[in-house]
Amino acid sequence: MLRVVVQGTLDEARHAGFQHPNCRHSVSAYLPGVSSLIPPMRSDGKSYEAGQRQRAIERNIRKHKKRAAAAVTPEAKKAAEAKVRTWQKATREHLAEHPQLRRNRTREQLGAGNLPPARTEAPQAAVEAARLRAGDEHMPGEMDEQQLADAIGTKVPDERDLDRAAAELDRRYPVAPPVMATGGTTDDYLANRAALDTALLPLRLDDPQPTGPDEWGAYGRDITEGPDGTEHMSAAERWAYEKEIAERQAQIAYTREEIREMHQEHIYLQ
Structure with a gap:
């Protein structure tokens, strides 16, 4: 009978620091007598430090590219571009010293950090069309004429939405009946x-x-x-x-x- 010693649960390991940010360990199932135990690979620590150094160089390249894009004078832009070239040279030298590393140029571009990309705002007409489509029968009454025109102009509303908008416009601008004379002549x-x-x-x-x-x-x-x-x-x-x-x-x-x-x-x- 195979005896297995369990040191702790997965939650206890996470509390102890397992799967921290940038952790490269993985989780898999272990079946006694079936799964093979592969001796863990020992690292000398230099590869990890070299990778972190490469990340730092990439951050500096992005930083000075951002300064070059935001420069208000030709001198400031020229100085920032010179710094970019300096850090790019440092990248080449660092990769020559550590052949196991690979250069990923997308990491050196603006917006390649961990921040999410800037969200594109939807056109106002599309917002009004969504309001008309998602709202109930009272929604057209809460929209002004320009908002209704923008929503209808997108051609997104269906026949039901157009009928509600037309009914609201008829309510606001009722057709007056013919004026009848009251005299007896x-x-x-x-x-x-x-x-x-x-x-x-x-x-x-x-x-x-x-x-x-x-x-x-x-x-x-x-x-x-x-x-x-x-x-x-x-x-x-x-x-x-x-x-x-x-x-x-x-x-x-x-x-x-x-x-x-x-x-x-x-x-x-x-």
Whole structure:
């Protein structure tokens, strides 16, 4: 039977300094009788010190490159570039003395330290588009017109977001109904008739169909037949088209033409 002596747990080893920053030790499973014990490699300490010296030289190269980039006078820039060349020469000499080391030029560039790279700020339009998409139905009300325009201009919002933005703009800028005259003279009746005629103009087939109840309700869906390109339709397409027209007309009790006729009869009786 193989006897194994455990000196401590992994947590106890970490508390004692195991896996410190820049530690090169690794962790693996040990199976008694299966895993082979390889004698640990002993280091003379010189390789580690040589590597740390190389890191220090790289830090000095980056430091003076940064000073050269931030120099405000030609003399200061020239002096910083001279220091860069001096430390680069020190790198070559150090690597010649320690052939086991390799030069990694990316470590000598600006921004190659341990600090994270600078974060790129998102465009303001993208931020507004994200607000519109991620928010609820109240979010458009918290955005001004410029923010809504920026969000829509990115073409990121979908149809639901566009509908919410359009509803908010309609709430802010409602369409005023036609102003009706309140007097009882003939001119007042004629003015009311003209206002109703303007509001109840028939829709052509190629006009956008109203969708909201504020656009005269069922009368907003009234359409009239006109030039619609039906001559290019097949027999099946024309049948489906005429069936849809008939269904739309059956959904309403009166058309705009009938409403105007009743209004004209009312004016005549007055």
